[in-house]
Amino acid sequence: MKSRLLKPDYVRNPNAPENEKLPFGKTVAFGLQHILTMYGGILAVPLIIGNAAGLSADQIATLVTASLFVGGLATVLQSAGLPFLGSRLPLVQGVSFAAVATMLAILSGNGSLTDVFGAIIVASIIGFLIAPFFAKIIRFFPPVVTGTVITAIGLTLFPVAANWAMGGNAEAEGYGSTMNIGLAVMTFVIIMIFSKVGVAALSRLSILLGLFVGTIIASLLGQADFSQVGSGSPISFPLIFEFGLPTFDLAAIISMVIVILVIKTETTADIIAVGEIIGSPVDSRRIADGLRADMLSSAIAPVFGSFTQSAFAQNVGLVALSGVKSRWVVTAGGGIMVALGLIPWLGQIVAAIPMPVLGGAGIVLFGTVAASGIRNLSTVKYEGNMNLIIVASALAFGMIPVVQPEFYSGFPSWIETIFESGISSAAIVAVILNIVFNELKIGNSPDPSVFAAKPIRFLTKTQLEDLEDGDVFIDGKLVDCDGEEVPVVPDEKVDEIRERIEHGEVTSTQELVKVVLEEQPTASSDKDQSPPRK
Incomplete structure (x- = not known):
């Protein structure tokens, strides 16, 4: 009886799609594909924060190494799982973009990097404690909400793919050049070719093969730099509190708590999304386990010099695109990420993949996320209800910060922090409107407005x-x-x-x-x- 209490059905069921075990070679290959997919994203945050904090090149490299190391451990915890920790779904963890604006605000307000670390630790502990209560929102995520949020995840990631395709750094020479965009398009075409071939193994590895071939072509064109590969020590272990002991500023902590709620919303959406994609049930227990792993990883991250952790939406797209549902593939990817954090030259090889090549892959991946959401929305009934206006309004709010990033700049910082993420904006609006129109039926019109979308028909x-x-x-x-x-x-x-x-x-x-x-x-x-x- 005790083991049954500790292990929910999705853990005990060996036939669950996420519990499939592939041959070792395929497991490693597909795991590497996951890491290559999110590698550019996991490097961006430490680079941005390190420069804003005025760190030296060596110190920024330490932040990068720590982000890889902690992200790998967090991924293993989330996918392999422990009792009450980890969703046991194929989710890749990494440094969250959601906290960037708040961390920059702390640093620009005479705060230090240790203030950032202290705020993350306290806010993550709070997030860990409230995870079971936060997970109860599962009943407020019917298909009309999940489909909308999944679609918003894909749509809000398109600017990331476009930025990568243009070069990744707007200040760099050649940003947006025909060479960069041409490499992205070429990588996209290569992925399509491998997806088209009749060999299932090649089709499933289309992203990895596209990145590999794209990088070779970029190297022949002089657009890839491998000169830094092999420099430095062969092995480097992250040190504990290398940047100093954390300090605790109340204002920084409060602002970071808001960020943590946003991250929990996004991670909840990703857990539900990947569950829908692989056909595995997601209940409040599973979400709570996933959020606890998320928050524990975020609380430990500053100890090694990293930041808040969350599930990466682009890897949800890779699961949908490749059809590989095994969580052990992602666990292997987490192990590879830990190795990249310990062995600098391995990370240097992956870092040499040009951003435009990653952008070409991102177009496919992020589009697949959006398409998965649209597929879910196709199962929603729109007759005699207000589901159409729920979808329309939530997607509109989700796109506002994408098309106009300064839209909320005049609002209080806590509002800006919450709604500058298109994913959290869409999720909040979809959940609220679903409650208003579908949960609180009192006051609903018996004759829905034109937004009910479909006229009443009859035959004599x-x-x-x-x-x-x-x-x-x-x-x-x-x-x-x-x-x-x-x-x-x-x-x-x-x-x-x-x-x-x-x-x-x-x-x-x-x-x-x-x-x-x-x-x-x-x-x-x-x-x-x-x-x-x-």
């Missing part, structure tokens, strides 16, 4: 009697079971046609069609028969 008994088994409508025409068109006779000609049939003047459907067509006046004949003008 006489109309039904005229139909026969096998009749179908194709392109606006009624076709019988033999594939012959059933002609539509004008109301004023019904009696005449019936009389001609009775007298044997019309003996087949084909003849009836000809009669109907002959008796329909054309525009030119009407014009010829009109009286002459005076």
Whole structure:
């Protein structure tokens, strides 16, 4: 009984899709594909924060190494799991973009990197404690909400793919050049070719192979730099509190708590999304376990010099695209990430992949996330309810910070922190509107507005009697079971046609069609028969 309490159904079931075990070689290959997919994203945050904090190049490299090391450990915890820790789903963890704006605000407000670390530790502990209560929102995530949020995840990631395709650094020379975009498009085409081939293994590894071939082509064109590979010590272990003991500023902690709530919202959406994609049940227990792993990893991260951790949405897209559902593949990817954090030259090889090549892969990955959300929305019923306006409003709010990043700049910082993420904006609006229209039915109009989307239709008994088994409508025409068109006779000609049939003047459907067509006046004949003008 005790083991059953510790292990929910999705852990005990060996046939669950996420529990599939692949051969060692495939497991490592697919795991590496996951890491290559999110590698550019996990490097961006330590680079941004390190430069904002005025760190030296060596210190920034330490932040990068720590982010890889902690991200790998967090990924193993999330996918492999421990009792009450980890969703045991194929989710890759890494440094969250959601905290960047708040960390920059702390640093620009005379705060230090140790203030950032202290705020993350306290806020993450709070997030860990409230995880079971936060997970209860699962009942407020029906398909109309999950489909909308998954779609928003994909749509909000498109600017990331576009930035990578242009070069990744707007200040660098050649940003947005035809060379960079050409490499991205070439990588995209290569991925499509590998996806098209009839060999399942090549199709599933299309992203990895596309990155590999794209990097080779970029190297031949002089767009990849491997000169730094092999420099430095062969092994480097992250040190504990290398940047000093954390300090605790109340304002920084409060702002970071808001960030943690945003991260929990995004991670919840990712857990639900990957569960939908692989066909594995997700309940409040599973979400709570995933959020606890998320928050524990975030609380430990500053000890090694890293930042808040969350599930990476782009890897959800890779699961959908590759069809590889095994969590052990992602666990292997976490192990590779730990190795990259310990062995600098391995990380240097991966870091040499040009950003435009990553951008070409990102177009496919992020588009797949959006398409998965659209597929979920196709199962939603829109008749006689307000689901259409829920989807429309949530997606609109999700896109606002994408198309206009400064939209919330005039609002209080806590509002800006929450709504500058298109994912959290869409999730919050979708959940609230779903509660208003679908949970709180008191006050709902019995006659929904035009947003109900579909008019009420009906047929009379006489109309039904005229139909026969096998009749179908194709392109606006009624076709019988033999594939012959059933002609539509004008109301004023019904009696005449019936009389001609009775007298044997019309003996087949084909003849009836000809009669109907002959008796329909054309525009030119009407014009010829009109009286002459005076």
